[in-house]
Amino acid sequence: MAALERVLKPKTKRSKRFLEKREPKLVENVKNAMLLKGGNANCTVTQALKDIYALKKPYAVLYKKKNITRPFEDQTSLEFFAKKSDCSLFIFGSHNKKRPNNLVLGRMFDYHVLDMIELGVENFVSLNDIKNSKCPEGTKPMLIFAGDAFESSEDYKRLKSLFIDFFRGPAVPCVRLAGLEHVLHFTALNGKIFMRSYKVLLKKSGCRTPRIELEEMGPSLDFTVRRTHLASDDLYKLSLKQPKTLKQKKKKNISQDTFGTTYGRIHMQKQDLGKLQTRKVKGLKKRPAMDGPESSSKKPRHV
């Protein structure tokens, strides 16, 4: 709702600013994530949430208390939390006999659940379990997806998009080369997804591009896909819709060839060849039509 359409007016400037910050924007802010625990979350799930929070920090909110809710049955409480903390990404962790070590990864559009995928954690190694140096907080990770399943299966495609949305961090115009320190590698293999987090070590290679060595940093998780709740095609399309003003207008008649030379095509009106200036010769000079016959009639008499 735009500022002037709000029925209740904010009473102070501060609250007005607060509300304006949450309004839909042309160029959107970084998506925030909220990490929630269900009624019965075990140690694994809790630690996994904490580790993901550590990766996702400053753009995440970790809920400390239990929230007895089931995202696949009733999404209202999730939507309420999303509205409260203005988060559009969420992970809900729970543990029960039927679905042990459960993480529900999802995203919202307009404070309603768009996609939701339930992942079972088969194997978990925490950030603290691996005694290695970590990368600094808020590092933009490089994301790599390996496996043909990420392109063939519809669920995996959406899951890939969800992972990218979740972990990519702020969209930046430029990046410091030495600051590329963190890699998140997702491998789809044997019906499982292996998420690994590595610290990048740049070694000398003898040429400009460095040689890469990886050091496991944690957390590492092995996921299996359980239930899914994917947005319908038209809703997904609607959520992808860009505002008209952001779209770049295509410049007509300008092209570039392989060498980078720019060519322009110019449209001109048809040239009037009747007015074309040619060489001036006396004999071709136009004379008034009246003079012509008179002079020719006189000339023979003169000769």
Add this chain to the structure above:
Amino acid sequence: MATPGVEELLARAEQEEALSLRQITVHKELDLEYDLGNLLAMDPNPPEASEFRRHGGDYLRALARGNTQLLINQLWQVPSERVEETVVVRLPEANLRLPREKPPPRARPPTRWEQFAKLKGIRKRKKSNIAWDEAQGEWRRRWGYKRANDPTKKWLIEVPATADPNEDQFAKLLQAKKERVAKNELQRLRNIARSQGREPPAPVPPPGAPRSRAQLGKELQVTRRSTASVGRFQALLPREKEPRGVGKKRRFQPLLGDMAAEKQRQLELLGALNRKEPRLDVTRAANKQLREDEQEAARSKKRRGAGRAGTGKKGKGPGGARAGKKGKGPGGIRAGKKGKGRTGKRNKQEH
């Protein structure tokens, strides 16, 4: 020690270069897809399950190393620049489109004033934020706290010649301000309602405005019912009619209590059932009697009218006369009538 020849040096350099290139090249069956704007790479090659079974996590790390090396190679290809002692690369636009968090903002529909201003070509003019205060002799803000020429800060107001001398002019100013604020709020809400596609309700006429008879009647009816007892104990005004179209509610006798009345009612009912002769409904009987009388009167009148003259049957052609003949065929008296009818017809022809 002999100095190495030129060829030797070149060969060594070539070898070193090949070695270093070998360090950063990774062989893949299918090329990776990159989205450098998101620092993203996609490896479409299926991972080898047998290798994974043999080596486990080490295989995953080797795979990740190769892919990362390829992504880094791509990133180092992007032209870099120096910004404050650090080397940065300008990332290209991200290719991958991700869903938005919220729908794009809509343009606010114009308010009623804006519509009117556009129609009339009224343009906004920017006023300066400060204004000259004559009384204070200084520049002050135009609005808000300590504003210039503040009308509410006047210590003396002249009472107009036409005004009531006992009226508080200060209170009047305050009241006027409050009303303006309230009006503005109302307009704002009406604009919101209009932007939502709901037409705002018609404005309430100010007290004392002329109203039609129907409107007054409606208002009276509403006010009559607007009591705690829904107008049950409201007396009618002199010469006031009961409003039409207002249904009466059925009232039932109390279930308990008045035993005598109940006994009476039951006995009456029993008596009615027990009676041998049919019960006389006075109104029905009276109506029946009246109808019979009327019919009788009509019949006798008809008979008499037909006997007197055929003038009653005006404008009827020969068909009508024939019909009369046919119908009144038998009976002696009627035969006489027949002749008369004929005369009537003749009269008509004379006319």
